[in-house]
Every structure is written in structure tokens, then in C-alpha cells.
Amino acid sequence: MKRFGRLAVLLVLVGSVATARGELLNASFEESSDDEDWFSDQAKYWGRWGNWINRETGWTPTHSGDCLIGYHHWRIEEQTTSGIYQDIEDVSAGSECTFSVYVYKDPGTNAEYVELRLEPKGGGEAIASQFYKMGDIPKGKWKLISVTGRNEKEGLRVLIIVKPRQQGKREGAIKFDDASLECGE
Numbered sequence: 001m002k003r004f005g006r007l008a009v010l011l012v013l014v015g016s017v018a019t020a021r022g023e024l025l026n027a028s029f030e031e032s033s034d035d036e037d038w039f040s041d042q043a044k045y046w047g048r049w050g051n052w053i054n055r056e057t058g059w060t061p062t063h064s065g066d067c068l069i070g071y072h073h074w075r076i077e078e079q080t081t082s083g084i085y086q087d088i089e090d091v092s093a094g095s096e097c098t099f100s101v102y103v104y105k106d107p108g109t110n111a112e113y114v115e116l117r118l119e120p121k122g123g124g125e126a127i128a129s130q131f132y133k134m135g136d137i138p139k140g141k142w143k144l145i146s147v148t149g150r151n152e153k154e155g156l157r158v159l160i161i162v163k164p165r166q167q168g169k170r171e172g173a174i175k176f177d178d179a180s181l182e183c184g185e
Contacts, residue, residue, distance in 0.1 A: 022095070022181055023181070024088065024180065025045035026043055028063075028065045028067070028177060028179070029043040029065075029068055029069050030066065030067050031045070038057070040055065041054035043055040043069065045086055046084045046085065047084065047085050048085070049083060050078070050081055050082025050083060051075070051076060051078060051082055052071065052072035052073075052082060053071045053082040053083060055067055056068055056070040056175075059173075061142075063102040063142050063177035064177065065177070067177075068175045069084060069160070069176040069177070070175055070176075071174040071175075071176075072173055073110070073111050073162070073170050073171065073173055074170055074173065075170075078164070079166060081162060081163045081164075082161075082164075083160055083161035083162060084159070084160050085158065085159040086157070086158055087121045087122060087155065088121070088155060088157070088158065089121065091121075091156040092183075094151070094152070095183040096150045096184055096185070097118060097149060097156060097182065097183040098181070099146060099148075099180070100116075100144055100145065100146035100180045101146075101177070101179040101180070102142045102143065103132070103137055103142070103143055103144075103145050104137075104140075104141065104177070105134060105138070105172065105175075106140070106173045106175075107139045107140055107172070108172045109134060109172025109173060110134060110171050111170070111172070112134075113131045113132060113133050113162075113163050114145070114161070114174065116130050116132075116145060116147040116159070116160060117129045117130075117158075117159040118156060118157070118159075119157040119159065121157055127149040128148060128150075130146065132145050156181075158181060
């Protein structure tokens with residue numbers, strides 16, 4: 001019985017440490033925002049802006065699972081960015097956090113860049129930002145990219161941003177899968 005009690009206390013402590021550090025929801029984009037439509041183009045728990053950055057159920061290859069976020073660069077007509085974001089409520093103030101995601105660039109993709117950004121929960125001035133130009137991302141294979149920063153207040157927003165090519169014909173697509181967030185002191 002003592003062993004069970006210690007195990008229960010340990011599990012509660014581990015659970016509260018994990019919760020206190022924040023956890024991404026639907027990090028591999030498998031869940032649809034529409035419980036009635038598995039094929040919905042928006043991932044549950046993720047907000048988005050801009051055009052043609054969608055949850056895709058039929059694109060391959062995925063890094064894992066059946067879904068990913070696909071940026072349809074060849075379809076973008078505007079000059080503005082597109083992106084997705086998630087607010088994480090339970091990241092303790094003063095935590096150093098690393099937000100990562102796997103990225104895959106189709107051959108010929110000529111977007112300006114992919115940016116990973118950390119902001120205060122609810123949005124605001126960037127806490128940290130990391131830009132990846134197309135030359136930084138290998139074509140035709142998955143690469144883990146990340147950004148690290150320290151939040152001043154409780155909570156955190158993570159963002160994946162893509163800026164389209166500003167001049168000339170736009171080509172290709174970019175895929176994102178298996179995001180993660182790790183926070184510590």
C-alpha cells in the first residue's frame with residue numbers, strides 16, 4: 001500500500017510539473033476543428049489568419065499520423081503573411097520555452113521565409129522569433145526547426161508564419177507537422 005501511495009504522489013507531482021510547463025494541444029494537427037467533419041481544413045485548438053494555410057488530410061508525406069498543415073504557396077495572391085497560432089495558458093512566468101515543428105518544402109517552393117515566433121498569451125510584441133529562408137530548409141525531406149525564448153508573464157502564444165514571395169510567380173508548398181513545446185526554468 002505504501003508503494004501505491006508513493007506512486008500516486010509521484011504521478012500527481014509529475015502531472016502538475018507537466019501542466020505548469022504548458023502543453024500544446026493537437027500538436028500533430030490530427031484533430032479537426034469541426035467534430036462533425038474530420039476533413040475540416042482547420043486544426044482544433046489552432047487559430048489562423050491569411051489564406052491557404054490549411055489542415056490537410058490527404059497530403060503526403062506526413063511526418064507522422066494522417067494530417068499536417070499545408071501552405072499552398074502557389075495559390076497565394078496577397079502580399080501578406082499566413083499563419084497559425086495557439087495560446088498556452090499554463091506556462092509559468094519566467095519560463096524558457098522552445099517551440100519546434102517539423103517542416104517540409106516541396107521542390108521549387110519559392111516563398112520568402114518561414115518564421116517561428118513566441119509572443120505573450122493573447123498576442124503582442126514578439127518574445128523571440130526565428131526566420132528560416134527557403135535555402136535553410138532542405139527540399140523533399142523533413143527538418144525540425146525551432147525558436148527559444150523566455151516569457152515575462154504567465155502564458156505563451158506560439159506561431160508558425162509564412163511570408164509569400166513578394167515578386168514574380170509563386171510556386172510550391174510547405175508542410176508542417178508534429179509541433180512541440182518544451183518549457184523549463
